[in-house]
């Protein structure tokens with residue numbers, strides 16, 4: 566049977582080797598009679614898993630001194646509230662860059678807690694691009710500046726990071742985390758929902774610079790308080806132990822596959838191949854995002870004749886290429902090429918696209 570490639574934007578494909586190890590791990594009961602799904606979080610075995618996950622992630626990233634890692638329950642959207650609840654301190658204002666759908670949702674949520682200054686905007690017209698990077702009017706009293714480096718729905722990626730000076734830069738890195746090397750020292754805080762490059766949904770990784778933990782977080786509920794979670798070793802409430810176990814397996818797989826530089830190289834090759842196929846299709850397929858701003862993780866495209874979108878999706882699925890429908894607020898088509906998508910999956914998609922366009926004659 567020929568393989569089926571799942572191009573979903575998340576929950577997304579996980580590496581085969583991780584699934585196999587996960588299956589073995591799941592059935593492995595320790596001396597305490599518990600497997601990773603059953604283990605109480607007060608046990609030494611759980612604490613060892615947590616430490617292993619932390620250390621492996623730190624090693625992959627080359628985490629600088631002065632940063633702490635949390636593995637929290639919930640999705641990236643919880644962080645839309647947790648960030649202002651923990652980082653506003655005595656300030657009233659926070660700066661946000663509006664780069665598309667997910668940034669917009671982060672902004673709407675932050676407005677419940679803060680005066681939000683939108684310091685940069687994307688244009689929303691084709692060709693799409695990230696907000697311009699220069700001259701962001703950061704208010705003097707703003708507590709942090711939030712960006713969404715990769716917009717999963719629009720398929721827009723920032724070509725570089727903005728310079729926010731002394732204002733801590735906060736990133737929702739959900740759909741680009743671990744896709745390549747990351748200079749953590751540029752950020753005050755980074756968060757990423759797990760269901761793209763880390764593991765299963767329900768877990769979010771937060772990396773926070775220690776000095777930001779000193780800010781007053783009076784209204785942060787206990788499980789949502791970074792400082793308290795760190796003080797209580799990530800166990801203020803029941804942590805998502807199995808998801809953390811799986812994340813550790815994914816970190817191992819990345820390390821064994823050559824680390825983040827190797828991920829970046831493979832991801833660039835995959836994305837270049839697909840964008841090239843779109844750009845050389847004579848206009849049959851179109852990519853609405855400008856060169857230099859195109860996401861390598863979420864390749865967005867559409868058919869010049871929109872009436873062909875449904876037949877494309879149906880025939881692609883029959884050919885073993887699934888979940889290519891674009892984000893529901895954006896439309897069109899999207900192929901998500903996270904770390905676990907092999908080059909063979911992209912090659913199969915490119916071959917199908919050429920065949921589909923030929924058949925429309």
Ligand code: PMP
Nearest residue numbers: 640641642643667717739740758
């Ligand atoms: N931010 C980004 C960039 C995302 O891609 C997503 C999910 N696709 C979210 C936030 C929301 O994540 P969750 O549904 O896990 O809360």
